[in-house]
Amino acid sequence: MAGEEKRPRPLVAGNWKMNGLRGALAEAKAVADALAAQPMPLAANVLICPPATLIMVMAEILRGSPVMFGAQDCHRAASGAHTGDISAEILADAGASAIVVGHSERRADHGETDAVVRAKQAAVHRAGLTAIVCIGETAGQRLAGQTLDVVVRQLDRSVADGSTAANTVVAYEPVWAIGTGLTPTVGDVALVHGAIRDRLVERFGKEGHVMRILYGGSVKPQNARELMHVANVDGALVGGASLKAADFLGILAAYG
Ligand code: 13P
Numbered sequence: 001m002a003g004e005e006k007r008p009r010p011l012v013a014g015n016w017k018m019n020g021l022r023g024a025l026a027e028a029k030a031v032a033d034a035l036a037a038q039p040m041p042l043a044a045n046v047l048i049c050p051p052a053t054l055i056m057v058m059a060e061i062l063r064g065s066p067v068m069f070g071a072q073d074c075h076r077a078a079s080g081a082h083t084g085d086i087s088a089e090i091l092a093d094a095g096a097s098a099i100v101v102g103h104s105e106r107r108a109d110h111g112e113t114d115a116v117v118r119a120k121q122a123a124v125h126r127a128g129l130t131a132i133v134c135i136g137e138t139a140g141q142r143l144a145g146q147t148l149d150v151v152v153r154q155l156d157r158s159v160a161d162g163s164t165a166a167n168t169v170v171a172y173e174p175v176w177a178i179g180t181g182l183t184p185t186v187g188d189v190a191l192v193h194g195a196i197r198d199r200l201v202e203r204f205g206k207e208g209h210v211m212r213i214l215y216g217g218s219v220k221p222q223n224a225r226e227l228m229h230v231a232n233v234d235g236a237l238v239g240g241a242s243l244k245a246a247d248f249l250g251i252l253a254a255y256g
Helices: 022-037 052-061 088-093 104-110 114-126 139-143 147-158 186-204 206-210 221-228 245-255
Strands: 011-015 045-049 068-071 098-101 130-135 168-172 212-216 235-238
Touching: 011 098, 011 168, 011 212, 011 245, 022 045, 022 052, 022 245, 045 098, 052 068, 088 114, 098 114, 114 130, 114 147, 130 147, 139 147, 147 186, 168 186, 186 206, 186 212, 186 221, 221 235, 221 245, 235 245
Parallel strands: 011 045, 011 235, 045 068, 068 098, 098 130, 130 168, 168 212, 212 235
Antiparallel strands: none
């Protein structure tokens, strides 16, 4: 689609998943300190999504730093009798600025459907935060040649009408690339991100041109530069390599 639109500022988000004791806060601090010491500001926004227990402490540690922090999931309701769950409002109160919804691990471990993900996205918006909505095909679906169908269907059903570039980020994470060290070719990434962009523009017009589309799945310092320069890749959602400051900074260097 037309490429004259202003490109969005990239976002590199670290998803710590179910990792992170208090000691891990030193890694977040090291990232913030290293970025502060750089002569040139980074050409990307940076977000870290630790386990919910660390969010309030992270607010202290990252005070005054451009590094933002967020959460990995939320309940659809604002409050109430939902033992063990956490709402977008509670996460906003703790200082989160974004919440990942619909990660393939939530879809697989907790049976989250596209409809559930869409409800969670609405909850994130209700709380005034940015939703990072994850989509991506399994290995079987890729082998069956269904990648684009699956991804566009998930996009249609998981991202609500009325979403904007300010409150919504799409993350394309092929399930088979998560934690495996495998990545699609840059050609395949370009194809899928191009299809996502086309659909976003079809649905959201101008907003669709500037809605960020992150790539996730085995992003490492070694492949970040190549992956981050593919057309319609507006940043990364990073799992394992976001746990160590040196690795995460290595990825951020693609925008340095
Ligand atoms: P890895 O970077 O460990 O492959 O994880 C990707 C991911 O699932 C981020 O949400």
